[in-house]
Amino acid sequence: xxxxxxxxxxxxxxxxxxxxxxxxxxxxxxxxxxxxxxxxxxxxxxxxxxxxxxxxxxxxxxxxxxxxxxxxxxxxxxxxxxxxxxxxxxxxxxxxxxxxxxxxxxxxxx
Amino acid sequence: xxxxxxxxxxxxxxxxxxxxxxxxxxxxxxxxxxxxxxxxxxxxxxxxxxxxxxxxxxxxxxxxxxxxxxxxxxxxxxxxxxxxxxxxxxxxxxxxxxxxxxxxxxxxxxxx
Numbered sequence: 001x002x003x004x005x006x007x008x009x010x011x012x013x014x015x016x017x018x019x020x021x022x023x024x025x026x027x028x029x030x031x032x033x034x035x036x037x038x039x040x041x042x043x044x045x046x047x048x049x050x051x052x053x054x055x056x057x058x059x060x061x062x063x064x065x066x067x068x069x070x071x072x073x074x075x076x077x078x079x080x081x082x083x084x085x086x087x088x089x090x091x092x093x094x095x096x097x098x099x100x101x102x103x104x105x106x107x108x109x110x
Numbered sequence: 111x112x113x114x115x116x117x118x119x120x121x122x123x124x125x126x127x128x129x130x131x132x133x134x135x136x137x138x139x140x141x142x143x144x145x146x147x148x149x150x151x152x153x154x155x156x157x158x159x160x161x162x163x164x165x166x167x168x169x170x171x172x173x174x175x176x177x178x179x180x181x182x183x184x185x186x187x188x189x190x191x192x193x194x195x196x197x198x199x200x201x202x203x204x205x206x207x208x209x210x211x212x213x214x215x216x217x218x219x220x221x222x
Contacts, residue, residue, distance in 0.1 A: 004153075031206075031207050031208065033207075033208075033209075035212075040214070041214060042197060042211075042212030042213050042214050042215060043154065043210070043212040044212070045209055045210070045211075048207050048209060050206070050207050056207075058209060059211075088151065090153050090154070092153070094207075094208050097142075097144075097159060097208065098156040099146075099154075099156060099208050099210065100156075101152075101153025101154050101155070102153055103152060103153055104151065104152070104153055106151075
């Protein structure tokens with residue numbers, strides 16, 4: 001199993017551009033999550049999903065959108081990128097109590 | 111979910127036991143204590159969790175005080191690869207969406 005995969009690894013965006021961060025898992029997990037981590041800080045939950053077609057907001061959802069059309073994929077959309085969205089983004093999945101994290105996407109908005 | 115308090119940083123000699131404390135004085139009876147760690151810039155990794163009994167797995171041991179207001183994660187024989195940020199998290203349920211709330215954690219440095 002590849003586990004949780006994320007693409008791209010790195011990206012630089014200009015202010016106002018849009019992009020989609022991709023996340024996929026091959027463990028048939030119902031639950032998927034997006035977190036962001038700012039320098040020196042812990043992770044903050046952006047959005048999560050309890051299954052295909054069902055998503056909900058986390059702690060810091062503003063400026064982001066998600067969709068979950070399949071069990072495997074959970075893309076995160078950034079519209080009108082802002083410097084405040086410069087961060088490392090982690091995707092995760094779980095079936096039970098243990099959450100499995102991807103390697104992260106490092107995003108810089110300038 | 112109850113808040114947790116951890117020391118900002120700790121050091122430990124390679125081969126010794128690393129003991130990482132966590133205070134969660136407002137924990138409720140149905141809240142679990144979880145530990146995750148983050149090595150360098152990688153995604154966090156689950157270590158262990160418990161409710162009120164002490165727990166042990168291949169990675170670590172978790173000691174929860176009888177009043178459940180604090181806990182200690184023990185890495186019995188620390189290696190250089192255990193250098194990481196360790197997060198203590200308290201949340202209600204083992205079931206359903208695990209909406210984890212990460213604090214700033216403890217930066218553990220294992221010294222040769």
